[in-house]
Amino acid sequence: LWTVIGGLIGVSATCGLYLLDSRRRTLEAQLRRAIQRDSFTLVYQPIVDLETEAVTGAETLVRWVNEAGDAVPPDTFIALAENKGIVGQITRLVIRGVIREMGAQLATGALHITINITSQDLLDPTFLPELNRLIDNAQIPRFTIGLELTERSTADHALVAEAIARLKEAGYDLYIDDFGTGYSSLAYLHTLSVDVIKIDRSFTQTVGTEAVTASVVPQILSMARQLGLLVVVEGIETREQAIYFRDSTAGIWGQGWLYSKPLIAADFHKLLQTAKSLAKL
Ligand code: C2E
Ligand code: MG
């Protein structure tokens, strides 16, 4: 009997793996076609000054609906693209899309847009020259562009630090995304020339709940103060969370469903026209 059960488990496990693997390969093929056809769309999540609630800009987030009509989460297909070494092509499409949709507004210098990049982009020697070329051709001031890099990156620290320094020298703002979820420490951050840390949504959610976890937040905030970094709080969903962070530090920014979900370009433009005046950058 046990042999039979064991055999069945073996078969179903193999089947499961096979299915997963074939689904992944289908997704990969679809993703490669999507890159070729530029089938991605962009949405922009407003970022606000928590004190005044003025819009300072937005974070660009990529969206993809695959050939089966399913919205594939960016976490899934970005990871797949990184795995296959093709994420740079998606990043370039995102940059082009931002220029197409936000270029006119960015050229006035009154808006700040962030773009998520991966360590693969960062370490690609063609990335920065290409970015410069696209941004400069569109006559967009480089300081209006922020690049978000997640700290979970496992890439070689010295190489990452060097590449970040080059992006900074070129005039872009550097954001550490999902701060607190990776290996970052004060010592680590100190060796990187970053401008902004984004406090991960998982910490935002602890406000008003477990006191133990919430105590991490004051530590991150005081660390940021010591280093003179701007803080952007991610995933603000409640008034209580907004007030907690607003009262914690001067000049703190945030984003989340409380203010706005990510918007397609047309809706973001509308919001900019009706919103309170843009915050001073
Ligand atoms: P992220 O950069 O940390 O983006 C924040 C995520 O939180 C977004 O999910 C956003 O829609 C979501 N979010 C914003 N406000 C709230 C809120 O109040 N509550 C909740 N529950 N969620 C909120 P999304 O768009 O699914 O993106 C997930 C991740 O995928 C991003 O995390 C980023 O790491 C990656 N990603 C998205 N777009 C791009 C891109 O263009 N390039 C790269 N390389 N990665 C991207
Ligand atoms: Mg981000």
Ligand code: MG
């Ligand atoms: Mg984040």
Ligand code: MG
């Ligand atoms: Mg994230």
